[in-house]
Amino acid sequence: MDFKIKSVSNKNLAEALQSKIDQKTKPIGALGSLEKIALQIGLIQGTDRPILKNPTIAVFAGDHGIAKKGEVNPYPQEVTAQMVYNFLNKGAAINVFCTQNNIDLHIIDAGVNHNFNGISDLIDAKIDYGTQNYQEVPAMTKVQYENALKKGGDIAKQIFHNDCNSIGFGEMGIGNTSAASLLMSYFTDTPIAECVGAGTGLQPESITIKQQILSEVYHKHNPTSPQEALSCFGGFEIVMITGAILKAAELKMTIVIDGFIVTAALLGAHAMHPEVLDYCIFAHTSGEQGHQKMLAYIGKTPLVNLGMRLGEGTGAAIAYPIIKSAVAFLNNMASFESAGVSDGN
Known part of the structure; x- marks a missing residue:
């Protein structure tokens, strides 16, 4: 079989996803591997609001x-x-x-x-x-x-x-x-x-x-x-x-x-x-x-x-x-701006 598999690499989307992750109400990197999973699934699906359907x-x-x-x-x-x-x-x-x-x-x-x-x-x-x-x-x-x-x-x-x-x-x-x-x-x-x-x-x-x-x-x-x-x-x-x-x-x-x-x-x-x-x-x-x-x-x-x-x-x-938790925090967790919380800057 001839499989056509493309890399998920997308610099602009990766930057947008990382920015969204970093703006959540938490210290940068505080969710550890969940942040990496959220970024990966976003890149796989080509969106900053990925969803998991019928696992x-x-x-x-x-x-x-x-x-x-x-x-x-x-x-x-x-x-x-x-x-x-x-x-x-x-x-x-x-x-x-x-x-x-x-x-x-x-x-x-x-x-x-x-x-x-x-x-x-x-x-x-x-x-x-x-x-x-x-x-x-x-x-x-x-x-x-x-x-x-x-x-x-x-x-x-x-x-x-x-x-x-x-x-x-x-x-x-x-x-x-x-x-x-x-x-x-x-x-x-x-x-x-x-x-x-x-x-x-x-x-x-x-x-x-x-x-x-x-x-x-x-x-x-x-x-x-x-x-x-x-x-x-x-x-x-x-x-x-x-x-x-x-x-x-x-x-x-x-x-x-x-x-x-x-x-x-x-x-x-x-x-x-x-x-x-x-x-x-x-x-x-x-x-x-x-x-x-x-x-x-x-x-x-x-x-x-x-x-x-x-x-x-x-x-x-x-x-x-x-x-599932990685996708949930990406989509549902408040940002510093939406929550009115100071991000330390």
């Missing part, structure tokens, strides 16, 4: 061929499908946080190794019943990669046309921390050992085995382009998130980035279109060890660090009220 989180689910062996994951592959049912039954953490914060939630079958038989409320974007085992062959074919990227973009576009301008992403897929570690290693040029963490709860000896396996996988494929890396190592859910991020940026949506897996998808988008970072707000620092290094690589500081490493988009849902 949505899209959770993409997919299975990974390597997970069938159970060497890199403590939970069986069947858990992916079981958790999708949990999402649909509104029993997961992401359901709780989205309900609490009035965020729309969409669940997408990107490639789960299960037949859901057209169950209602599940978006069917299945590419295949899981990827191939990248210990043997690339995770997906070029055609599958292209289809996943396009479907992700199409889903973001559909959400946009539901009058939404703020979107976050989540994921579910047993084995997807392995895929994210491989992608992190490729995009950040970091040794595999520094990318691999506990995932869903591996013990130290199992982490060592996981590091060895993934190091062998990386050197077996040795990709030479972002597209090849995503197709060799990615899951269908990861590639769809990459496509969705790119399309959301093209549509000038505010994008809330979750944790380790979603940031791995973002690294792919960033490698193809660096301007995508202009549209991204980073929700939290994951407890997965590689995530902090990913964030350092792209020079971004997340809003909170609560030690979370659940995935599902939970970090994005938790952070949304902070983002």
Whole structure:
């Protein structure tokens, strides 16, 4: 897909927004990161009175061929499908946080190794019943990669046309921390050992085995382009998130980035279109060890660090009220002039 993503850079608007922020009844800079978020969202929307409409989180689910062996994951592959049912039954953490914060939630079958038989409320974007085992062959074919990227973009576009301008992403897929570690290693040029963490709860000896396996996988494929890396190592859910991020940026949506897996998808988008970072707000620092290094690589500081490493988009849902507060103060807080308060000048 050919994504047309433009930088949000606008000197005149940036100066107007900063002046508006500085004239609020507070010391300059006193609202910290909220001021930066307000400025960013104003630039994304091209106005000094931005609004957040129908915030949505899209959770993409997919299975990974390597997970069938159970060497890199403590939970069986069947858990992916079981958790999708949990999402649909509104029993997961992401359901709780989205309900609490009035965020729309969409669940997408990107490639789960299960037949859901057209169950209602599940978006069917299945590419295949899981990827191939990248210990043997690339995770997906070029055609599958292209289809996943396009479907992700199409889903973001559909959400946009539901009058939404703020979107976050989540994921579910047993084995997807392995895929994210491989992608992190490729995009950040970091040794595999520094990318691999506990995932869903591996013990130290199992982490060592996981590091060895993934190091062998990386050197077996040795990709030479972002597209090849995503197709060799990615899951269908990861590639769809990459496509969705790119399309959301093209549509000038505010994008809330979750944790380790979603940031791995973002690294792919960033490698193809660096301007995508202009549209991204980073929700939290994951407890997965590689995530902090990913964030350092792209020079971004997340809003909170609560030690979370659940995935599902939970970090994005938790952070949304902070983002909402940034827009609220920009639009509703009095200025020194309107309040009749001396600004010290």
